[in-house]
Amino acid sequence: MKTGLRTCTCGELRAKDIGRNVTLCGWVQTTRIYPKFIFIDLRDRYGITQIACHQEKNAQAFEIAHKLGREYVLQVQGTVIERENKNPKNPTGEIEILPDFITILNTSQVPPFLIEEETDGSEELRLQYRYLDLRRKPMLKNIITRAAVVRTVRQYLDNLGFLEIETPNLIKTTPEGARDFIVPSRLHPGQFYALPQSPQLLKQTLMVGGIDRYYQICKCFRDEDFRGDRQPEFTQIDCEMAFVEQEDILQTFEGMIKTVFKEILHVELPPLPRLSYQEAIEKYGTDKPDLRFDIPIIEINSTVQGMQFPVFEQALAQKYLIAAICAPTCAQFSRKQLDKLSDMVKAPHRGCKGLVYLQYLEENNIKSSADKFLTDENKKAILKAVGAKVGDLVLIIADTASKVRKALGDLRLEVAKMQNLIPANTWSILYIVDFPLFEKDEPTGKLVSAHHPFVMPNPEDWKYLESEPEKVRALCYDMVINGNEIMSGSIRIHRPDIQRKIFDYLGLSSEEIEKKFGFLLKAFSYGAPPHGGCAFGLDRLVMLLVGAETIRDVIAFPKNSAGRDTMLDAPSFVENEFLEELGIAIKKTV
């Protein structure tokens, strides 16, 4: 890191360097002023080194040191000396610099928040002054880790013969799930480019082009209403392979995630377990289960048969699902805590009618919200079915299968959080496979693609395509890390005849097909190879690896939750004459 302005960084000097003449550059972290000494903590990307200015030994440095403010930029020439009060917490804590000469390279206004590990700055301020926020060690660490992750991923894929290929960012509007961002064309007024929501069609085109292993770490754009932890632009590790089966892809990217965990966290992952979509939904109520804690959903329809509890009796009569989770160590939950759980399952987006609970307080003391109806024997039968131990709480819901699973899936997460059941530094990484190819669109009852219409149906299930299309599994897979979908992919349809058949099942007209997918079908008619691929969400992967709470903390310059870059002040108004050149006009503003 030696340059014309410095011989060393602020992170590299050790006891072995004592006696060296060095020049350091960096920012003033703190100054501690005593009558005859001033100590400066000088900080750069690599660490902090103490500068010890003695009034008697160098008057120039001492005088300059008096004038310094926080975040001033200095060049310090001096000698490495042994420190009297060594600081074992700092790698450079054995030495300090006795300065011969200090140059102020730049001054600084007083920063609006503390540039320290824990800052007093709100996220709003931190985003607005991102250049100051990035000087903080946790942010710097995130940025460094992100660079290390992409380096590791690239090395892994390069070694396997994947070619990094850039696909264009100014493409055609595509009919994918979310809204496109569009870009008016000045040379073709009235027409628009779109920014890619993903390079899906282009990477499939590369496979048709004979590139059998492609990857790209690329920006994707979705104009969604902001909800949760999303960004209008985000980064994908986008991959595609030709002449492969699903197993090839699962193996390849299992290897990749293992390599990333080993390189970045020094964690050796075990072989990734695989769950079918059906199992995941039945056992955990979600297709992205967090298995860091062991609370499965257990069906108890047969267990409760014959119990004189109207809720169960009605549910059995309606062929509803009755299922339970056993929340360990939660028997003593207060009325308030139990009400909170009950309210959760009744919330509109879950829509269950209620929650039955059993508090397994003592061997022969089992309290239940259905005490009026359930005998002790009944209760014990249920406790046994779910494997409850003294001290556990059993939560039961009876409703349509999908509502029960969703609600119990959410409850298991909530209980785990409330009771701190998720151990630190553990990883639940698994594949979900065998997704359904179609799902029913609730209001219309029409078949729609569960993922996208290019996914290959599982050949074993082709026989159901006509008769029971909802039974058809797709060659489609997700990778889930600690309850987050981190990768998604599929084997694609490569034969135009199969692709057209799927479009038929989806009820697309020839005109729609031609307009939306004509280009891809045309490409496929010139010898498309069997192919498939996947895409990882890089922002979320890095977030999990560094333990950040939001993807904003692993992006150098993110947008805020309203989609604004408050540092740059974007989006912004533009001059009317510029819009005129583009052939567009503003119709509404807010």
Next chain:
Amino acid sequence: MKTGLRTCTCGELRAKDIGRNVTLCGWVQTTRIYPKFIFIDLRDRYGITQIACHQEKNAQAFEIAHKLGREYVLQVQGTVIERENKNPKNPTGEIEILPDFITILNTSQVPPFLIEEETDGSEELRLQYRYLDLRRKPMLKNIITRAAVVRTVRQYLDNLGFLEIETPNLIKTTPEGARDFIVPSRLHPGQFYALPQSPQLLKQTLMVGGIDRYYQICKCFRDEDFRGDRQPEFTQIDCEMAFVEQEDILQTFEGMIKTVFKEILHVELPPLPRLSYQEAIEKYGTDKPDLRFDIPIIEINSTVQGMQFPVFEQALAQKYLIAAICAPTCAQFSRKQLDKLSDMVKAPHRGCKGLVYLQYLEENNIKSSADKFLTDENKKAILKAVGAKVGDLVLIIADTASKVRKALGDLRLEVAKMQNLIPANTWSILYIVDFPLFEKDEPTGKLVSAHHPFVMPNPEDWKYLESEPEKVRALCYDMVINGNEIMSGSIRIHRPDIQRKIFDYLGLSSEEIEKKFGFLLKAFSYGAPPHGGCAFGLDRLVMLLVGAETIRDVIAFPKNSAGRDTMLDAPSFVENEFLEELGIAIKKTV
């Protein structure tokens, strides 16, 4: 490259593999049909392998082989056998596959052009069917080389501690040279994001943020009228360093280009020569001289003093420049060729009044367009001044210095092309340094930045800032490869007081400064370190490395010369309701 569908690629089998059972996948390059044999050339990304179908040895394969068309996709299971007629030109030419079973994985329509090294397809067709064009070996090679270049660049920069950091693509419109592409914001109707013309301000912000070594290989966007070999989106290797001087940057990126040439072309570059802007302009008439051939521009004002030729006399009286180049072996140029050169210099964008020539036909036979005025002695004096030998042609122009230099700079290139003076596989790679900081805007006479207003003036020239601003050199540098500007960069101003002073010289009002650069000046007021950087044009670099004639040949999916993607058919019209959601309307179409 082994997968569930193949054991080997079409490029890897050799004599040592004879006897192996293998499965290959690929495209049918050709079939050669004989009564009892059919030979298939099967092609994939890695090579071509011959499949020998014998009617007697395997009827199934022979029958399938009869049905094949060009570009059908096959899976071939069989045994590697020794070939009778070996093909030493093909790395797999010692063997062939005796198939046990051939599966047609996909059929293909007849491709609209030949998928061979030399194709009969026009560029228009090739772009429209890019997926077929990419199967051609030269295109594949370009794509592979491009991936190798970015890999080499990343490794080089990673090793030096540069951090790869992504900057956003949805930013604020900036007042740089070219037009921004803009993106309407749906959540903030009436407002627009801009796509970055370069990450210039953001990378400088990273330096303020304490990241002392940054790079990114990123897309940049410029909405320019299409001229020359440009694309609306192009790729930059974008770099910035803090706590550096110009020399650090020149050394770092000299190292990078040497590494690229060594890794990609196995060429060891000598140390890069450096020319000052002034020297380059005086000697070669351009700031991107091609030094693969040695034709300098030579000033002959003192030589022609006293000659009785009105053109020279008037030029001397007006203090014009009189200069010449010596075009080797061109003495025998025809009248037509000479007229062509003369027309060139008189073209409106060069604007010279004419061209004087001397044809050094024999020791004592010197023909000139000014034979009427020049004595033999005059002619010999000029020949001597420019170092002409028998057989050479001397071209002389007298006009304002800038016109003369521009015209002679173009003439030296033209003559080199006409006479094939540029040797194949040679490289002229050099740095141009000491660019002027300002230039005069011709119509208004106002000072404008020669590059951009963030460039640091050379401290040695600060004394001229007030009195002779045009004399001030900038800490600004270009790298030129074979006459192409391939990299450009500068040391930036890091002190807000200097930056404001430069804005003053440029005549920017406080409001303009605040509106255009307020964000950067604010960032600079919080302790900006000395910093500088550069950006390489990746497309052009790869184009030069592979010897392509246009950057379109090194981009997977380029736009055509009208800015359209003819494969995707973009840009295109979008639905009105979508525009309504964005709050914009179309005012004109063409």
